[in-house]
Amino acid sequence: MGEFELIRHYFAAASCARAGEGVALGIGDDCALLELPVGEQLAVSTDTLVEGVHFPGNADPFLLGQRALAVSASDLAAMGATPIGFILALTLPSAEPDWLQAFAAGLDRMAQQCALGLIGGDTTRGPLSLTLTVFGRVPRGQALTRSGAQVGDLLCVGGELGDAAGALPLVLGQCQLPDAIAEPLLARYWTPQPQLDLGVALRGKATAALDISDGLLADCGHIAAASGCALRIELARLPLSAALLAAAGPVAAARHALSGGDDYRLAFTLPPIHLAALQQAGWPICVVGDVVAGSGVQLLNEAGVNIEQPRSGYQHFGKPSD
Numbered sequence: 001m002g003e004f005e006l007i008r009h010y011f012a013a014a015s016c017a018r019a020g021e022g023v024a025l026g027i028g029d030d031c032a033l034l035e036l037p038v039g040e041q042l043a044v045s046t047d048t049l050v051e052g053v054h055f056p057g058n059a060d061p062f063l064l065g066q067r068a069l070a071v072s073a074s075d076l077a078a079m080g081a082t083p084i085g086f087i088l089a090l091t092l093p094s095a096e097p098d099w100l101q102a103f104a105a106g107l108d109r110m111a112q113q114c115a116l117g118l119i120g121g122d123t124t125r126g127p128l129s130l131t132l133t134v135f136g137r138v139p140r141g142q143a144l145t146r147s148g149a150q151v152g153d154l155l156c157v158g159g160e161l162g163d164a165a166g167a168l169p170l171v172l173g174q175c176q177l178p179d180a181i182a183e184p185l186l187a188r189y190w191t192p193q194p195q196l197d198l199g200v201a202l203r204g205k206a207t208a209a210l211d212i213s214d215g216l217l218a219d220c221g222h223i224a225a226a227s228g229c230a231l232r233i234e235l236a237r238l239p240l241s242a243a244l245l246a247a248a249g250p251v252a253a254a255r256h257a258l259s260g261g262d263d264y265r266l267a268f269t270l271p272p273i274h275l276a277a278l279q280q281a282g283w284p285i286c287v288v289g290d291v292v293a294g295s296g297v298q299l300l301n302e303a304g305v306n307i308e309q310p311r312s313g314y315q316h317f318g319k320p321s322d
């Protein structure tokens with residue numbers, strides 16, 4: 001199968017490649033053309049997933065397609081952006097029809113779920129790697145950046161943390177657990193749910209936001225640094241799922257929530273005045289701490305004592321001290 005036939009058969013023919021809102025021209029020309037409503041800004045983000053680094057070799061292609069797009073779409077959620085479309089740069093060792101069919105189906109499933117149209121891409125031969133670039137729109141000035149946290153804000157997250165990190169030993173085949181525990185953890189690893197609607201609901205309310213990809217501690221450090229304040233996390237307030245507690249026990253579960261990656265929940269700072277209305281509207285918002293004067297991230301035990309050791313999330317090119 002030649003490159004053009006491959007693109008046509010698996011990608012241009014996918015239902016997510018049909019022209020949608022905001023897409024004036026999709027796959028097939030030299031560029032796609034996007035249409036932005038007056039007064040809106042284009043939000044753009046790209047993520048690369050490399051086999052053996054971001055996902056195990058021989059990963060299920062359907063799950064991989066779903067996860068790759070979810071990871072990228074989560075960045076739109078973190079900006080409070082409405083999804084428009086995405087570009088797929090795919091590097092493949094060979095064109096295996098079964099693999100491509102399943103991968104495209106997984107991608108299509110997540111694209112439909114996120115209302116993201118496939119608007120173009122690039123297809124090359126080489127070690128398996130996926131680069132997805134997502135495009136969204138947000139009213140001018142309303143994007144949720146990392147830099148607006150204010151002293152007195154609450155530190156909130158969009159639901160339970162640590163399940164994806166808790167699933168990693170299962171993903172790598174290092175352990176086995178009863179289905180009732182394993183399934184919800186694996187679902188959070190393979191099909192993270194980008195919190196796109198929550199991001200939009202937080203426009204004009206949250207003062208800073210991001211999606212948690214490297215663990216709560218490391219990612220809160222980014223908000224603290226960008227906003228010029230300190231974030232305090234209360235250990236006792238970490239939302240932990242029953243499955244994670246059953247799989248890992250309370251100590252490791254908290255460690256997964258704080259330092260494990262891959263949750264793709266939103267973390268954001270919120271003036272307290274907005275909390276009740278958002279929670280009453282049904283948004284899954286858990287308060288885990290607050291914003292104070294200072295710098296960095298503090299982790300408070302039940303006595304209110306800071307027990308945080310300097311640490312960081314996963315970094316590809318060594319430690320931050322290097």
Ligand code: ADP
Nearest residue numbers: 007011027028029030088090119120121122123
């Ligand atoms: P060009 O030579 O202009 O780079 P390509 O031959 O790479 O164009 O691609 C032809 C068309 O197919 C373009 O519109 C491109 O965006 C699209 N395309 C290529 N690869 C993919 C892919 N993996 N998924 C979706 N669209 C793709």
Ligand code: MG
Nearest residue numbers: 121122123124
């Ligand atoms: Mg090209």
